[in-house]
Amino acid sequence: MHITDLSPFTPKLPYSSHCMAFDVSQYQDEDYAFFGQPFPSKLQRAVAKRKAEYLAGRVCASRAMKSCGIANFTLHSAEDRSPIWPENIRGTITHSKGIAMAMVSDSIDVLGIGIDIEHHMTEKQEQELRSQILRDDEHDAFELLRTYHQKPLTIVFSAKESIYKALYGQVQTFFGFDAAQLIKCDEYRLQFSLTKTLHDDLPKGTEITVYYQSVQNMVLTECVNLKR
Missing domain, CATH: 3.90.470 (Ribosomal Protein L22; Chain A)
Structure with a gap:
């Protein structure tokens, strides 16, 4: 899948964020390994669009967390589908029609972020x-x-x-x-x-x-x- 680091937005909140554009039509399951992300078994039967969105969101989250000193963290999902962030991280992910974004914070004053x-x-x-x-x-x-x-x-x-x-x-x-x-x-x-x-x-x-x-x-x- 072709991914381009691109942010048409300038976030107002002062936290680490990463935004990218992605092309669903070029998605392949092998893209997970290429971007260093584990392929979740729950997506085995999902359509390409869902798999691509999930991957793009996780890549954004991974790159945003690097600014907080966290690398190689596997971001799993809870039963309610919410991401399970590292203990000291509060984060959020969004995607819509070929664009994905994540934002994270390690501030002890932040209880949650939503974008x-x-x-x-x-x-x-x-x-x-x-x-x-x-x-x-x-x-x-x-x-x-x-x-x-x-x-x-x-x-x-x-x-x-x-x-x-x-x-x-x-x-x-x-x-x-x-x-x-x-x-x-x-x-x-x-x-x-x-x-x-x-x-x-x-x-x-x-x-x-x-x-x-x-x-x-x-x-x-x-x-x-x-x-x-």
Whole structure:
């Protein structure tokens, strides 16, 4: 599989990250050995797209961790499919249509990181998925976001994915899009408020900041869960 170190984004969070483009059409199972990654047995029957995305994400994670002094670490997955990071590392992986990215931190103040890349939804998708992603009480903030970006639902969807990734390590249970309410935004940031208590240290009303940016037809969102 052809992989190109390429980052169309400039991450806002100050942590180690690595981004790359990859070509699914050139994927072969032998690529895992070529990039020094073990081929997971659970992907034996997966389609080439899934295998390529998994590999690209792991290569990004491996290269991001090198900046934290960690080399040759095999990043396995838990039963819930979340990556099992080294004990002193908090990290996150995302991929979307031929681009992958990972971000990691070894800071003791970081409880979790979440990043998410999404390609812009079509107008039809934005209309059909709005009720699944947005709460009724997010209307005003969402309309303000529309003044900053032509694909506001793509941004909110991506932001809520990043929030989930950033908080899951602490919460350790599934929570849906309705758990976070968009309350305000500007050209670079979204502010959310938790609508329910997810953890003793994440009570209802806790505010969560998500950074966002759009390049070409893609969106990157970033969120960090810091010790309180």
